[in-house]
Amino acid sequence: MPADSAWSIGELAERAGVTVKTVRFYSDRGLLPEEPRSTGGHRRYGPEALDRLRVIRSLRALDLPVPDVGRVLAEEEAAEDVLEDVIARQLRDVGSQLTALRWRQAALQLLQDCAPAERAERLLLVGSVSAPPSTxxxxxxxxxxxxxxxxxxxxxxxxxxxxxxxxxxxxxxxxxxxxxxxxxxxxxxxxxxxxxxxxxxxxxxxxxxxxxxxxxxxxxxxxxxxxxxxxxxxxxxxxxxxxxxxxxxxxxxxxxxxxxxxxxxxxxxxxxxxxxxxxxxxxxxxxxxxxxxxxxxxxxxxxxxxxxx
Structure with a gap:
């Protein structure tokens, strides 16, 4: 892509609908491909960076950590396998979080519905158990x-x-x-x-x-x-x-x-x-x-x- 037609960091941010700070963050971590810099040393980007940024935003919308996003992007030949592994792990984490919330909700309901005289004892009991609980x-x-x-x-x-x-x-x-x-x-x-x-x-x-x-x-x-x-x-x-x-x-x-x-x-x-x-x-x-x-x-x-x- 000719240098004079490459986008500045601000132009890429505008096209992607994100802030300049976001573009700089992912660039600094090597997740966005850059074109040769301008004579003034400013970063320049092409359409490939825009496509990559959209993929990154989609993965981050699923709450995937940045290191996992980097793995998916880096393993081009095995990207599908890596993505499947990352998603499966994320599903397990979400399931654990949901279970924890359900146990916490039931514990709060227990304390809300019990007689005031029982509340202190039950609070100590349920307070000693983690959420989700461990056996x-x-x-x-x-x-x-x-x-x-x-x-x-x-x-x-x-x-x-x-x-x-x-x-x-x-x-x-x-x-x-x-x-x-x-x-x-x-x-x-x-x-x-x-x-x-x-x-x-x-x-x-x-x-x-x-x-x-x-x-x-x-x-x-x-x-x-x-x-x-x-x-x-x-x-x-x-x-x-x-x-x-x-x-x-x-x-x-x-x-x-x-x-x-x-x-x-x-x-x-x-x-x-x-x-x-x-x-x-x-x-x-x-x-x-x-x-x-x-x-x-x-x-x-x-x-x-x-x-x-």
Missing amino acids: DAPVRFWRRWLPVRMPERVVAAVVDEAVPQLPAEPTPAQVLAFARLHAFTSRSCDGDDRGQPAAHRTGEGYRPAVLYEGLREAYALASPRLRAARTPHEGEALDCFVASYAASRGVRDTPAFRRGLSLTLAADPRIDHYWRLVAELTEPSRPTAGAAHDWLCAALAGQVARRSP
Whole structure:
């Protein structure tokens, strides 16, 4: 393009509908192609710079950071792939921001709708939870609560099933449930409500990894019964449940073992509060592991009672 027909920075800004400061900003970052400068050292631009500036404005209108804009413009041969990657990341960021706003909105609604006497306590609860919330505290809780020296694959599977997936659009009640869950799992593990079941005492001969792998199968078998609101009863789910405990001790499943197991489970420390809160955050069609465990314990107790002389 002849030098005398090139545009000054002001002319380019006018044609693009932006300020001179904006043109200078992108030029300084090497995003706009320049023509040879005038004899006075002033910047000069051609139509290519105008086209580039329009692309930049379109990308920035999507709130893409300037470094990402530069990546898209620099990778001419792979521009489509780079743009797709940048847009996908931006979509994830926007989704996270929307989730955070929905949790914040539900938290504010919770505080607005509660009685004045409850507001201070609830404010402290929801104020300790980030938006969007993190499940790091429940994950740490389970990794502390589970028996030591279990294989990581078993621990990961148990944690994955025990820690709830949080709703993207929570109700105020769910915000309160998660805030309480966060508070509960953030406390010290000391206390009767979070003690260790007998099966965690590896010194007594239990093999927790064998137990938890079997329990996951037993809970899966019991879940359809819970969804159908069936009364706890004997059957495949209960047999799998008892077999898990027997295998973890290396003993046979006998009537005497079932009687002893029922007594042990009835005396074990419980974390019912945890499971009640998780149930409030979970779809009704997905019974919690805690609900499945209670159903199986009730089925075992009923069987033992019926067989007792």
